[in-house]
Amino acid sequence: MLLKVENITTCYGQLTALRNASLSIDEGNTLFVTGPNGAGKSTLLKTIAGVVSPVEGSIMLAGSPVTRKTPEDIARLGFSMVPEGRHVFGSLTIEENLRLGTGMLTDKSGIAEGLAHVYELFPMLAERKHNPAGVLSGGQQQMLVIARALMAEPRLIAIDEPSLGLAPLVIDQVYDALLKLRETRGLTLLIVEQSSTRAILAGGRMILMRSGEIVLEGDAVQLSKGDALQAAYFGYGEH
Amino acid sequence: MTAILQFAFDALSVGSIYALGALGIALIFGVMRLVNFAHGDYVAFCVFALLWPSIDVVAIVFVGNLPWYLLIPVILAIGAGLSVLSEILIFRHLRNSNPATMMITSFALGFVLQHVLLMLFTSRPKSINLWSNLSLPVELMGARIPLLQVITIVTTITILFALVTFLKRTQFGIEMRAAAEDFTMARMLGVRANRVIMAAFAVSGMLAAAIGLILATQTGTTDINMGMPIMLVAFVATVIGGLGSLPGAVICGFLIGAATVMLQVFLPLEARPFRDAFVYLAVIACLVWRPQGLFSPKSARERV
């Protein structure tokens, strides 16, 4: 098991954003996190990434405990996070953005090769590699941050809302690239995605969150067949 | 022609000191959102590091007696050390506090440093002789320019060049620039927060030391308030240049230096004592025209 999250509770001041969340992902698998706004999906990823600290619970990454560790230490264990809103470094060039991810690699010889692979996957990045990243379009920035996360040679990539603010055609391109990566490199993916359709198309497992709790989990395709998904999403029968 | 040349060197030399000061402030602001009001007192501290503590009227030169190739690294190290120490002991514990708290804490630190110097050296400025042969003028394209001015300008340009190379060409430099733009995202990519911040403080401390050496040589005195005027202009230059933009801070340091010299030359005689007032009015005008700074990086704009 690559990632094991057990009974995580995270609070922002008085507000409990995440309550008793547990999940696990095996190497090479894909897990989608879906649910309405404010469900705690981003908080879940931020807690795993070490950006916020949980008040309770534990997280194990590749067998090592990472609860309450710093983001930079967690990144060094093979975890790469692409947060919501892309966060390119606008004043750095595309190549500098990419090289950022390589700082923690112990074996520097593979960097040139890594860059070449990434430019192959995303040719439009190669064209502009010495331009400041701030001038890229939304879709290009999304590609850049995924590529940047890849440069660190992670075992698990977590992406928060890759389709936010992007046109449908562009989202297709992003997901094509992601899924190709999954096949060629055996990457483990943890994706927060509002649209459960994408999850179903991509396959893998899915968990549904509401109001800070995980209310449903299972195989994405199977869940889509029954009523359970809609019921959980809209909260039928609960009151 | 000679007048213009003289004027240009004056402006550049004054601007250099302001630019170095602004850079020191901007570096720390970039990574920590902290305006370090103690910076001017770092400058004074480095100057007094040349002396042995004494309340006599005459300065007892101690470290200042070392030959230049030892003196410079020692004073730079003292500057870096003081700066890093203040990070470890004080600023580290305030990483996510509100700006007012950080500002006042840095001011309190400066206050403490000032009074330590006061206790050890008294408030009387003491004269010292540091490389005074450098004040002799050299002939340059028909104008007589003090050698020290030339050295100041050359030193500043060298420092800037070295810093730019470091920031653009080295992995650590890229990490520092990334941390200055988006600290949390940088950490998620493995950038070691503490190292980057300590490096920023170390470089900032060295810049303060450089300013101290230049001022001590220029004025031939040691005065516990030496760093204050530089600090004020540096603070202003950093904001006008655009917070988070190192080139902006440097350019504005030079601009303010040039403006100061220009006003001194071109203002009518009766208005000259009020020169500083004009400079500050220009600052206000600048801020109203472009509040985010003249060179702010694109991502610095606040989004709704």
Next chain:
Amino acid sequence: MVMNKKTSVLARTWSTPVILIALLVVIALVTVAIGSGIFSRTITEIFIRVTLVVGMYIFIGNSGVISFGHAGFMCLGAYAAAWLTIPPMMKKILLPGLTPLIADVQLPLILSAGVSALFAAVIALVAGAVLMRLAGIAASIGTFAMLAVINTIYSNWQSVTAATSSVVGIPIATGIWSSLAGAIAGILIAYFYGISRSGLALRAARDEAVAAAASGVDIYRERLVAFVVSAFVCGLAGVLYAHFLGVVNPDAFYLGVTFIALSMLVVGGMGSLSGAVVGVVVISAIIQILRWMEKGIEIGGASLSLPNGIQEIVIGIVMIIILIIRPAGLMQNRDLSWGATAARKSKTGD
């Protein structure tokens, strides 16, 4: 409906100014009882400083913008008081550049105080019209630039302000009770401004600028109001100061006082009126204790004294430690009050 809301804010919070004023009155009574002239002067200075810091709080606390410029208003008020109350004979000699309108006049102290504070407020209106368009750090630098402009003008206009020489001859009139009155006036002005529509709107904008603007708050105007009101109170502090020392000098209203006052405000907690008052009282108390210790105190027969100069170092370290432990200041954005406190806290989820 509006009347009801305002009454209930008043009803919930009136205990704060009462407690703060009571605190100062107790200090004044104790001082008078002790009867030492020196101690009396020290407490008078503290009350003047309370007036200044409370004035700064009116703007800084409510708008969230850190202003480095308010010592400038103190300067304006102090010099105006000097101009209006120094005997005309002296003015003709010392300050020949003063217009006859002012030079020939000598106003009664209370009237001069009002006019002088008003003068500071008017200048704030002019400066603020420009500066309040700025936000955040840009605004802070703008206020600092304003202070620098005022300081440069006053330090160089020989014929009107005696430049860097001190202006002497101001009637000495500030004692314990007048400075206490000034502090109380400042606290009351701050309190009533704070619960006014303008004050509440400004605080809303401080906490959530976008939501406030979307709700129709004119942030520029509310900031300007706060700026002008705060300048009035700081100008008043300047008047008290001028009549306390009998002498004014531009250096007294520049960086030193700015940073000490800001430190007291931030260490006390810049988010509440109580923070402003508590900040001044606590820090001044610590400074005073350190002063006594430097002079030497008797403990059980042995004499204990600190080396000279250590007083400032200790107070600086104390402030740093307080801020590290309580970054929001001693009062943590809360006010001193009783009764409704518990209920109020649970409602707002404090």
